[in-house]
Amino acid sequence: MASTERAIALIDCNSFYASCERVFRPDLRRTPIVVLSNNDGCVIARSAEAKQLGIKMGVPYFQIRRDLERWGVVVFSSNYALYGDMSERVMTVIESLVPAVEVYSIDESFADLTGVPDVEVLGRRIRAEVLRSTGIPVGVGIGGTKTLAKLANHSAKRWQKQTGGVVDLLDPVRRDKVLRVTDVGDVWGVGRRMTEHLNRLGIRTAWDLASADAWTLRKKFSVVIEKTARELRGTPCLDLEEVASPKQEICCSRMFGKRLRELEPIKDAVAAYAARASEKLRAQQSMCKRVRISIRTGMFNPDEPKFAKGVVCELPYPTNDTRYIIRAAIAGLEHIYRDGFSFSKAEVLLMDLCQRGEYTDDLFAQTQPAASERVMGVLDAINAKWGRNTLRPGRVTTAPDWGMRREMMSQSFTTRLDQLWVVRCN
DNA sequence: TCTGGGGTCCTAGGACCC
DNA sequence: TCTGGGGTCCTAGGACCC
Numbered sequence: 328m329a330s331t332e333r334a335i336a337l338i339d340c341n342s343f344y345a346s347c348e349r350v351f352r353p354d355l356r357r358t359p360i361v362v363l364s365n366n367d368g369c370v371i372a373r374s375a376e377a378k379q380l381g382i383k384m385g386v387p388y389f390q391i392r393r394d395l396e397r398w399g400v401v402v403f404s405s406n407y408a409l410y411g412d413m414s415e416r417v418m419t420v421i422e423s424l425v426p427a428v429e430v431y432s433i434d435e436s437f438a439d440l441t442g443v444p445d446v447e448v449l450g451r452r453i454r455a456e457v458l459r460s461t462g463i464p465v466g467v468g469i470g471g472t473k474t475l476a477k478l479a480n481h482s483a484k485r486w487q488k489q490t491g492g493v494v495d496l497l498d499p500v501r502r503d504k505v506l507r508v509t510d511v512g513d514v515w516g517v518g519r520r521m522t523e524h525l526n527r528l529g530i531r532t533a534w535d536l537a538s539a540d541a542w543t544l545r546k547k548f549s550v551v552i553e554k555t556a557r558e559l560r561g562t563p564c565l566d567l568e569e570v571a572s573p574k575q576e577i578c579c580s581r582m583f584g585k586r587l588r589e590l591e592p593i594k595d596a597v598a599a600y601a602a603r604a605s606e607k608l609r610a611q612q613s614m615c616k617r618v619r620i621s622i623r624t625g626m627f628n629p630d631e632p633k634f635a636k637g638v639v640c641e642l643p644y645p646t647n648d649t650r651y652i653i654r655a656a657i658a659g660l661e662h663i664y665r666d667g668f669s670f671s672k673a674e675v676l677l678m679d680l681c682q683r684g685e686y687t688d689d690l691f692a693q694t695q696p697a698a699s700e701r702v703m704g705v706l707d708a709i710n711a712k713w714g715r716n717t718l719r720p721g722r723v724t725t726a727p728d729w730g731m732r733r734e735m736m737s738q739s740f741t742t743r744l745d746q747l748w749v750v751r752c753n
Numbered sequence: 754t755c756t757g758g759g760g761t762c763c764t765a766g767g768a769c770c771c
Numbered sequence: 772t773c774t775g776g777g778g779t780c781c782t783a784g785g786a787c788c789c
């Protein structure tokens with residue numbers, strides 16, 4: 328039965344990073360897998376088997392290392408080159424099957440299925456096609472709004488066996504049934520804090536939230552939660568955004584592979600982060616007017632003296648020139664650095680972005696010289712052809728001793744021919 | 754020894770203007 | 772004696788997301 332009722336699907340990859348690793352290690356089909364954050368810090372992805380073992384998201388690796396060994400869990404450092412490339416492949420397959428897509432994150436996309444005769448059949452087809460073409464298992468949730476599609480997807484995971492990974496909540500009876508058995512904290516957009524607030528008002532399930540008075544929610548909390556409640560009722564408040572708008576700020580922040588006390592190595596790290604952020608800036612055709620640089624010591628060790636500081640540096644004119652951005656970031660760093668602390672992390676944040684060619688607000692304001700444009704153009708062209716950091720500013724080192732720890736990284740199977748040397752089959 | 758990285762949106766409150 | 776009001780812009784901080 329065809330209908331013009333609005334239908335949105337949320338398609339997400341199951342245990343995405345773990346699934347990516349498994350595609351190239353079919354011998355691990357039934358083995359529990361976890362993937363670690365940068366620096367092998369904490370667990371950020373778990374295969375279904377690993378979840379079953381009770382391994383929690385975000386738990387520090389060093390705390391559970393022994394257990395993982397004992398249980399025979401296979402551990403990977405994160406390999407973003409691989410995940411990014413696999414993500415593109417998954418999205419391409421989805422785009423070939425549905426009228427309109429919004430890529431929402433590395434492992435999720437919304438699709439507009441309005442007017443599709445049988446959404447559940449299409450959902451199952453998406454699932455089968457993505458699995459066949461990429462090896463990645465996905466779940467599909469369908470609803471009248473984005474929030475309901477998210478809820479449907481959550482249900483597909485929760486009742487994986489019964490649903491086969493596809494849930495359609497367009498039918499109001501089924502929708503209400505699911506709303507009643509879902510905790511309000513499991514609703515998209517309701518975090519820990521909001522859950523506490525809502526619980527205090529006696530709002531415990533998604534159904535309670537959907538039934539709550541929208542105006543009261545707005546007055547007591549914010550328009551955000553009001554929209555969530557309306558969406559749960561089936562009133563669309565969030566549109567599908569097919570064209571990604573340029574980022575309003577760009578950030579590069581990382582923990583160092585080890586603590587740094589001296590200013591010089593921190594300068595090197597900040598230069599590298601500033602260079603990376605500038606690349607992202609140019610990739611979306613933007614310029615920035617201000618740079619914020621911040622550093623901090625470790626946050627968890629109670630014996631370690633704590634210190635954190637940041638500063639915003641104005642640039643003389645909007646620029647995308649790595650050299651000036653590095654210069655500003657280092658000047659800021661010298662300003663905030665303090666002797667006698669063990670620093671663990673630095674962050675470079677590019678703020679006040681504008682699109683290249685956008686009119687400056689001051690007719691007499693200085694603009695970036697053409698030479699900058701040319702040098703950066705050459706830099707990016709060479710690195711696009713020969714790989715990141717083939718050409719780089721003198722301050723940026725490739726294998727610094729403060730660099731990231733990643734001792735269990737898989738090969739970049741899909742993006743580096745020189746690393747494609749073993750694929751195990753059983 | 755050891756605890757990620759990258760974003761968005763909203764709100765409150767201060768500064769400033771007329 | 773007596774001390775406006777409305778509007779805008781900016782910033783910091785909170786909350787949330789994956």
